[in-house]
Amino acid sequence: MDIGVAVATGAAMAVYTKGAPIRVIGSLVTGTGDTYYYVRADSRLKSLKDATENTTIAHSTAGSSTNLFALGLIKTYNIKAKPMRTGDPQATLTQVMSGQVDAGYATSPFALQFVDEGKIRVIARAEEIPETANQTVRVIIVNANKLARDREIIDRYINAYAETVDWIYSDPEALRYFREYSGTPEYIAKKGMAEFYKKEMLDPYRVSGLDGVMSDAISLKLLQAPLTKEQLAELFQVPQRGK
Numbered sequence: 001m002d003i004g005v006a007v008a009t010g011a012a013m014a015v016y017t018k019g020a021p022i023r024v025i026g027s028l029v030t031g032t033g034d035t036y037y038y039v040r041a042d043s044r045l046k047s048l049k050d051a052t053e054n055t056t057i058a059h060s061t062a063g064s065s066t067n068l069f070a071l072g073l074i075k076t077y078n079i080k081a082k083p084m085r086t087g088d089p090q091a092t093l094t095q096v097m098s099g100q101v102d103a104g105y106a107t108s109p110f111a112l113q114f115v116d117e118g119k120i121r122v123i124a125r126a127e128e129i130p131e132t133a134n135q136t137v138r139v140i141i142v143n144a145n146k147l148a149r150d151r152e153i154i155d156r157y158i159n160a161y162a163e164t165v166d167w168i169y170s171d172p173e174a175l176r177y178f179r180e181y182s183g184t185p186e187y188i189a190k191k192g193m194a195e196f197y198k199k200e201m202l203d204p205y206r207v208s209g210l211d212g213v214m215s216d217a218i219s220l221k222l223l224q225a226p227l228t229k230e231q232l233a234e235l236f237q238v239p240q241r242g243k
Contacts, residue, residue, distance in 0.1 A: 010217030026204035032126035108196030135209030
């Protein structure tokens, strides 16, 4: 595989420090407005502040962005909920609906139709964690050898990616393609774009908040220490905008 998307930034840093041949070539998302936490409609939890030491809150896997968000929300609201690994959003939804976990996670537009139908209720958003507002939380990576061989192609890929983001937010036809691809109703896709994904969050050239990412990664024991300036410069090789 040459290119990978949606890699947690802290996890990318961690495997890089262990010698993995990867480089970051762009941001997938900066900020955390796309991720929300929910409960079943009949849950006693009205907000995450109602959580107790017996409340379980989902995350995908250790070291993931959702793992960091779950811990961040627990810290923000000074609650004693227990993070629980539940896998991908679909598996998480199944576990919430079957009562195996109290609060699930999702990223827009997944499960928003269930919200509208009253089957689940949103009780928290990851953007409620103050430190994550300007953090690049997921990135686009490339195999380091591929980048060394074909840097021009990789630069063109990121440029095309940025052009695609521009197209999605400027051409209504993009919603039709998305509906056909995903089966997501158009009104749900529009809701996701308006309430969860601001266009500036998806700018692949925008990378920020790395000090906070490293601090979180250290707290999770993904990193032993912050990356040096030299390491950051080697790992983050985002092309110049429009190049």
